[in-house]
Amino acid sequence: MRYLKILLLHFEHVFEQRLRSLVWFVVTFINPLVLILFWRGALKGGQEIVPGWSITTIVSYYFLVAITGAFLVSHIEEDIAERDIQKGELVRYLIKPFSYYWIKLFEEAPYRILQGAYGIVTLVIFYFCFGGFISLSKDPLTICLAIVIALLGAFISATFKQTIGLLAFWITDIFGLYEVLEVIHIVFAGVVMPLALLPSFVRIIANILPFAYIIYYPTVAFIGQLSYPELIRVIGIQCVWLGFMIIVYRKVWNAGIKKFTAIGQ
Amino acid sequence: MKIKKYFRVYKTLLGLNLSALTAYRGGFYAMMASSVVWGSFQYISVLLLTSRVKSIFGWSRNELIILTAAYSFFWGIFHFVLARNFSRISRVIDYGELDLILAKPMDSQFLMSFWMMNFTGLFRTILGSIILIYMLSITHVIVTAANVIGFFLLGLCGLTLIYSFWFIMVTFLIWYPRLSNIIELLYNITGITRYPPQIIYEAKNFVLFFLLPLTLAMATPTKVLLNKVIYGDVAWLLFFTFIFFLLSRWFWKFALKFYTSASG
Numbered sequence: 001m002r003y004l005k006i007l008l009l010h011f012e013h014v015f016e017q018r019l020r021s022l023v024w025f026v027v028t029f030i031n032p033l034v035l036i037l038f039w040r041g042a043l044k045g046g047q048e049i050v051p052g053w054s055i056t057t058i059v060s061y062y063f064l065v066a067i068t069g070a071f072l073v074s075h076i077e078e079d080i081a082e083r084d085i086q087k088g089e090l091v092r093y094l095i096k097p098f099s100y101y102w103i104k105l106f107e108e109a110p111y112r113i114l115q116g117a118y119g120i121v122t123l124v125i126f127y128f129c130f131g132g133f134i135s136l137s138k139d140p141l142t143i144c145l146a147i148v149i150a151l152l153g154a155f156i157s158a159t160f161k162q163t164i165g166l167l168a169f170w171i172t173d174i175f176g177l178y179e180v181l182e183v184i185h186i187v188f189a190g191v192v193m194p195l196a197l198l199p200s201f202v203r204i205i206a207n208i209l210p211f212a213y214i215i216y217y218p219t220v221a222f223i224g225q226l227s228y229p230e231l232i233r234v235i236g237i238q239c240v241w242l243g244f245m246i247i248v249y250r251k252v253w254n255a256g257i258k259k260f261t262a263i264g265q
Numbered sequence: 266m267k268i269k270k271y272f273r274v275y276k277t278l279l280g281l282n283l284s285a286l287t288a289y290r291g292g293f294y295a296m297m298a299s300s301v302v303w304g305s306f307q308y309i310s311v312l313l314l315t316s317r318v319k320s321i322f323g324w325s326r327n328e329l330i331i332l333t334a335a336y337s338f339f340w341g342i343f344h345f346v347l348a349r350n351f352s353r354i355s356r357v358i359d360y361g362e363l364d365l366i367l368a369k370p371m372d373s374q375f376l377m378s379f380w381m382m383n384f385t386g387l388f389r390t391i392l393g394s395i396i397l398i399y400m401l402s403i404t405h406v407i408v409t410a411a412n413v414i415g416f417f418l419l420g421l422c423g424l425t426l427i428y429s430f431w432f433i434m435v436t437f438l439i440w441y442p443r444l445s446n447i448i449e450l451l452y453n454i455t456g457i458t459r460y461p462p463q464i465i466y467e468a469k470n471f472v473l474f475f476l477l478p479l480t481l482a483m484a485t486p487t488k489v490l491l492n493k494v495i496y497g498d499v500a501w502l503l504f505f506t507f508i509f510f511l512l513s514r515w516f517w518k519f520a521l522k523f524y525t526s527a528s529g
Contacts, residue, residue, distance in 0.1 A: 019444060031456065
């Protein structure tokens, strides 16, 4: 209940800056749009590039990547590193009877919900205007499992980004590290292109790393590219990644908090 | 005489920025890492995208890599000279600091555009030039002095076009100072200059046509280098550069009438 209050309070703040959130959504939408235009040129003859990947699937894929990107990918790391740790504002969280992890999660959730809502509105408009170019799964069980995959993806992203933010306990200038991780994330999460179209060695690496389980798998699950056993397998791997990340987060938090001086860096 | 004064001021700003660079070396290394990483990412993405297709809209894989290298070359210059100033504009307007700039006996657009420099952008230019030379040598393209001069001149036109487009967009911050993330949007939109203009022509969507001038910015100089230039492209690029630049100047002066100096 108390976390719900935090969520609602932050909703007020987010709605105050709804135009800013809209701009962030458009930011996540531009690159997939350009890539859709690229593939339209590349697949002019209407052929499938690999079995199951026609222009319709690719358009649907990039469209959903924009939405899942807005909905699921957390951007809390800079806030944690710069505001809380480097400026010392973490102290005001430490004196409250809440878990820092959950507060940060609920602080960020309204941004994700609002941007995701912009995405869904865009999808609905696009679906009615250009329905032929969008193909989504219509199987209720697949959609339910896809929602589970999306939620797990959101938790993996939030835990990973919070852990990265906590590294500011040790690294004063963390900006370079963020940029490196951002590029790795974009390549291996399937933002540049679907994993199925990547060269095989890149695909293998992408399947080992956690990033594909944040964007690629939730997206292909909604398109209906995964069978039931594959959906279950993805959920299993996501649970393993989430468990591993929670352990790492706790270790980093426990070690980092001992270094925190509350006077900023 | 007036131009001389501006050059003198720019020289002073260059010196001040160099001093700042030596004072904040940690920030410099972080920015350098960022510049190299994003520069490399552009090549990685074009290599991945073309791993499944031989060509798009008549541009072969090697030509697309050359286009990316040309983009990287000029984009590095943009980062060096201009990019940081755009990030600063929202802060200047939001905190009511624009008063100090308007009070100076110089053109306010000049001071807003050239105050800060980012030397790490030059790493991207160096990376772009190395890849450009390598790709031109392996594709056996005959490059004459005229091609090189045309490439530089049209590239500078392209940069002026991008600069003008950015300046028009950030001028809206006079009315919406909190919308500082518009800069991120501009970075994303400008990414389209890495692709051939045909992706916009062929989309045949009027909503996207506002992006067409931007796609000419880097593709036209690259075509000059590859001996594929169509004079219509050059004419359009010059036309759009001229119009956008005039528009950016007019719009900035118009927007200043609405600046309240009360900060955000």
